[in-house]
Amino acid sequence: MRSLAGTSKLLHLTLRRDRIRLPVWLLSLTLLVAGFAAAYRDVLKSPQDLIAVTQLYLTNPSARLFGLPSGLDLGSYAMLRAGLFIGIIVALLNIFLVIRHTRQNEETGREELLRSGKVGRHASLAAAVTVALGVNACIAALTAFMLIANQFDVQGAIAAGAMWGAVGMSFAAIAAVTAQLTKTTRGASGLAGAGLGAAFVLSAVGGLLGTVDAVAYRVVPAWPTWFTPLGWAQLMRPFSENNWLWLAVFAAFIIVCIAAAVVLNARRDTGMGLLPEHRGPDRAAKNLLSPMGLIWRLQRGSFTGWFFGVVVIGAGMGSLSQSVSSSLSQSEDIKMFVTRLGGTDQLIAAFLGLIISMIGAIVAAFTVQSILRVHADEDGGTAEAVLATRISRQRWLGSYIAYGALATAAIIVCLGAAEGLTTGLTLGNTGHYISELLAAALVQLPAMFVFGGIAVLCFGLVPRAAVAITWAAYALAMLAGPIMSGLIRVPHWAQNVSPFSHTPNAPAEPITAMPLIVLSLIAVGLTAAGLSFYRRRNVAGAG
Amino acid sequence: MGNNGNDTSGYAIFTEGLVKRFGKTTALNGLDLKVRTGHIHGFLGPNGAGKSTTIRVLLGLLRKDSGTVRLLGGDPWNDPVSLHGRLAYIPGEVNLWPNLSGGEAIDLIMKLRGSPNKQRRDELIRRFELDPTKRFRTYSKGNRQKVAIIAALASDVELYLLDEPTSGLDPLMETVFQDCVKELRGAGKTILLSSHILSEVEALCDHVSIIREGRIVESGTLDQMRHLTRTTVIAKTRQPAGDLAQLAGVHSLKHDGKRVEFEVEPEALDKALQLLTKHGVAALTSHPPTLEEIFMRHYGDALPDEPELAKVR
Numbered sequence: 107m108r109s110l111a112g113t114s115k116l117l118h119l120t121l122r123r124d125r126i127r128l129p130v131w132l133l134s135l136t137l138l139v140a141g142f143a144a145a146y147r148d149v150l151k152s153p154q155d156l157i158a159v160t161q162l163y164l165t166n167p168s169a170r171l172f173g174l175p176s177g178l179d180l181g182s183y184a185m186l187r188a189g190l191f192i193g194i195i196v197a198l199l200n201i202f203l204v205i206r207h208t209r210q211n212e213e214t215g216r217e218e219l220l221r222s223g224k225v226g227r228h229a230s231l232a233a234a235v236t237v238a239l240g241v242n243a244c245i246a247a248l249t250a251f252m253l254i255a256n257q258f259d260v261q262g263a264i265a266a267g268a269m270w271g272a273v274g275m276s277f278a279a280i281a282a283v284t285a286q287l288t289k290t291t292r293g294a295s296g297l298a299g300a301g302l303g304a305a306f307v308l309s310a311v312g313g314l315l316g317t318v319d320a321v322a323y324r325v326v327p328a329w330p331t332w333f334t335p336l337g338w339a340q341l342m343r344p345f346s347e348n349n350w351l352w353l354a355v356f357a358a359f360i361i362v363c364i365a366a367a368v369v370l371n372a373r374r375d376t377g378m379g380l381l382p383e384h385r386g387p388d389r390a391a392k393n394l395l396s397p398m399g400l401i402w403r404l405q406r407g408s409f410t411g412w413f414f415g416v417v418v419i420g421a422g423m424g425s426l427s428q429s430v431s432s433s434l435s436q437s438e439d440i441k442m443f444v445t446r447l448g449g450t451d452q453l454i455a456a457f458l459g460l461i462i463s464m465i466g467a468i469v470a471a472f473t474v475q476s477i478l479r480v481h482a483d484e485d486g487g488t489a490e491a492v493l494a495t496r497i498s499r500q501r502w503l504g505s506y507i508a509y510g511a512l513a514t515a516a517i518i519v520c521l522g523a524a525e526g527l528t529t530g531l532t533l534g535n536t537g538h539y540i541s542e543l544l545a546a547a548l549v550q551l552p553a554m555f556v557f558g559g560i561a562v563l564c565f566g567l568v569p570r571a572a573v574a575i576t577w578a579a580y581a582l583a584m585l586a587g588p589i590m591s592g593l594i595r596v597p598h599w600a601q602n603v604s605p606f607s608h609t610p611n612a613p614a615e616p617i618t619a620m621p622l623i624v625l626s627l628i629a630v631g632l633t634a635a636g637l638s639f640y641r642r643r644n645v646a647g648a649g
Numbered sequence: 650m651g652n653n654g655n656d657t658s659g660y661a662i663f664t665e666g667l668v669k670r671f672g673k674t675t676a677l678n679g680l681d682l683k684v685r686t687g688h689i690h691g692f693l694g695p696n697g698a699g700k701s702t703t704i705r706v707l708l709g710l711l712r713k714d715s716g717t718v719r720l721l722g723g724d725p726w727n728d729p730v731s732l733h734g735r736l737a738y739i740p741g742e743v744n745l746w747p748n749l750s751g752g753e754a755i756d757l758i759m760k761l762r763g764s765p766n767k768q769r770r771d772e773l774i775r776r777f778e779l780d781p782t783k784r785f786r787t788y789s790k791g792n793r794q795k796v797a798i799i800a801a802l803a804s805d806v807e808l809y810l811l812d813e814p815t816s817g818l819d820p821l822m823e824t825v826f827q828d829c830v831k832e833l834r835g836a837g838k839t840i841l842l843s844s845h846i847l848s849e850v851e852a853l854c855d856h857v858s859i860i861r862e863g864r865i866v867e868s869g870t871l872d873q874m875r876h877l878t879r880t881t882v883i884a885k886t887r888q889p890a891g892d893l894a895q896l897a898g899v900h901s902l903k904h905d906g907k908r909v910e911f912e913v914e915p916e917a918l919d920k921a922l923q924l925l926t927k928h929g930v931a932a933l934t935s936h937p938p939t940l941e942e943i944f945m946r947h948y949g950d951a952l953p954d955e956p957e958l959a960k961v962r
């Protein structure tokens with residue numbers, strides 16, 4: 107097999123390049139599964155608890171977007187809640203992994219250099235797929251182990267691990283195909299991501315239209331679920347049924363995709379894609395010709411994705427408000443759990459507030475990501491082109507900050523309005539809910555901006571470590587924040603350090619101004635310090 | 650050299666004793682670079698000598714550790730914005746936004762610089778034969794370079810900082826570039842042209858500064874630096890041509906039976922060739938000295954203790 111020459115060397119190279127990334131991914135994923143498992147095990151102690159929480163998925167079709175009820179045991183409930191969610195994370199991880207070691211190498215020209223040596227046509231693809239195989243085997247083993255360690259049923263845990271591994275490998279195989287199609291890394295990840303989105307929508311529609319078996323606390327999905335890896339994962343039903351046969355379907359799908367990738371790779375020119383490259387305008391539109399215009403142009407895709415994702419989820423959650431209160435109030439333990447997180451015994455208000463603070467904390471990642479793009483600009487050398495013009499550094503960085511703040515605020519305002527609107531349409535009194543939830547959404551902003559401030563400060567002070575430090579700070583604050591700390595028992599002082607802990611629990615509790623003012627001042631202080639450090643340091647160039 | 654004191658008027662670029670360190674490495678080690686207003690000034694040195702670092706300090710992107718830096722009479726670190734409105738820059742490594750088209754990138758940079766000129770832009774796009782509708786990421790290296798060149802040369806400014814502007818261009822486009830620079834010279838603009846190719850500097854510049862390991866080792870007009878304009882001649886003669894050694898203007902003579910290799914100044918070229926033909930020329934090649942040759946022969950052992958020229962004359 108001449109076309110595979112050099113595969114083992116590339117395999118080493120791949121592992122060498124990802125020697126930090128892969129362990130961090132695997133460790134985070136394992137801890138996430140462990141966190142979920144421990145939380146469900148501790149909260150859901152009696153069959154009554156399980157009946158209460160599962161009931162919601164039987165009576166409310168839109169709750170089934172993220173999972174299918176398979177029966178009344180702890181394992182099935184964990185799958186219902188976390189099965190699809192973890193599966194999507196594993197799928198994304200695999201998409202990035204495979205694209206990074208195939209199409210990205212071609213786009214940057216590294217592949218050309220490698221292939222001029224004794225390296226066969228399919229070697230890169232083979233190395234990437236092999237690494238993905240190993241990674242997914244690790245994911246299967248580690249997640250199964252974590253479930254078993256948390257006293258879940260052994261056979262079910264192994265089935266769940268295998269399910270996640272199989273989902274991961276399926277999307278690695280899909281990414282291997284999309285890597286052949288487009289010329290750019292972004293295009294290839296985008297196509298594979300669109301595939302993941304389509305798979306999610308199909309399985310969600312299948313769940314939505316499914317037939318309810320109220321006696322067995324089980325939903326049989328409609329036909330769309332049968333056509334995607336995410337659907338097959340749900341049909342495996344770990345713990346309740348352990349349908350191992352679906353693994354054969356996964357295997358067949360993976361083999362077909364990889365064969366398709368090999369055929370496409372054998373027919374095309376190195377460095378080229380199969381889809382045509384679109385041309386651009388020969389002149390710039392007026393609205394591009396400013397730092398803000400440029401930043402918007404570069405980030406509008408990311409904004410659109412976040413915006414619609416958040417608004418749709420917010421609206422969906424608002425429409426759940428009625429069934430939440432009726433099904434959750436049946437169990438004292440669940441009521442305690444939700445009210446502890448939401449801070450009040452008014453269940454609906456607690457539920458709505460919990461959703462908003464959860465989404466707010468997640469959207470803070472968008473804020474960080476938008477502002478840290480300035481770092482990629484400096485690294486890639488495009489900042490140099492701008493800073494050699496009449497744009498000062500303060501204006502350049504300031505534009506990123508302004509964009510990050512405005513875009514975040516736009517997403518958050520529309521989240522509050524959408525959730526308020528659908529809640530009002532479900533429960534009546536629309537105007538009241540819209541204004542309540544708008545306020546609840548707006549109070550999330552100061553804590554979110556603190557992370558924007560941390561990103562600016564790190565960029566100004568320690569540009570090389572800025573990305574790592576900012577994301578680490580964000581991850582720790584998430585873990586110590588009110589959403590996760592309730593599940594994994596974080597010490598009190600650590601909770602107090604997290605900015606998220608100081609956001610008022612609106613609408614369940616009255617909004618107090620003091621924490622908001624303090625958080626805002628911290629955000630402004632960090633930002634100002636970052637701007638001034640940036641003014642005083644060297645600007646790195648690409649050369 | 651010859652300019653003493655701190656009178657910086659008349660200089661578009663003026664650095665004295667400029668030092669820039671990155672951690673333990675010293676990139677610029679007391680650099681004195683003086684470029685008079687209205688001159689086309691060549692900035693010649695091998696890769697890694699400090700050319701790009703110098704230009705980045707001049708742009709205020711890097712902060713000097715010590716020394717004097719004046720650009721267009723101002724301080725580029727403290728007042729970059731107003732100075733940047735008066736200059737155009739071609740970076741040594743052209744990296745622009747991958748998903749913008751070439752035309753968009755050109756318009757954006759010109760607009761941010763504050764001196765958009767549509768007519769000139771369109772004219773240059775035609776002359777450089779650039780397709781402005783392609784996305785930046787799909788351009789070849791030469792075409793990326795063209796985007797940066799057009800964005801810089803289409804701007805009507807006082808000073809042009811060009812960091813190895815022709816790298817990746819084919820000879821045809823190099824000619825177009827040289828024509829454009831000559832037009833700017835006609836219009837009285839100041840240009841700093843960094844390069845590691847002697848012939849390019851020779852074709853365009855009246856003044857040259859040579860940088861080696863972060864210092865200017867020599868600076869002056871091309872006429873003053875005869876050793877830069879010498880021709881290297883390699884010939885095979887029917888009889889040994891030993892008498893070349895007596896001829897004034899012949900340097901670095903190497904003899905190997907009937908093969909002879911030497912450098913000769915332009916004024917002595919005629920006589921040297923006459924002498925050669927007397928011995929019967931069997932084969933002849935000649936070429937201008939490469940930068941590597943110049944550095945090996947003229948600066949190699951003079952540094953770092955003897956700063957300049959000691960060995961040359």
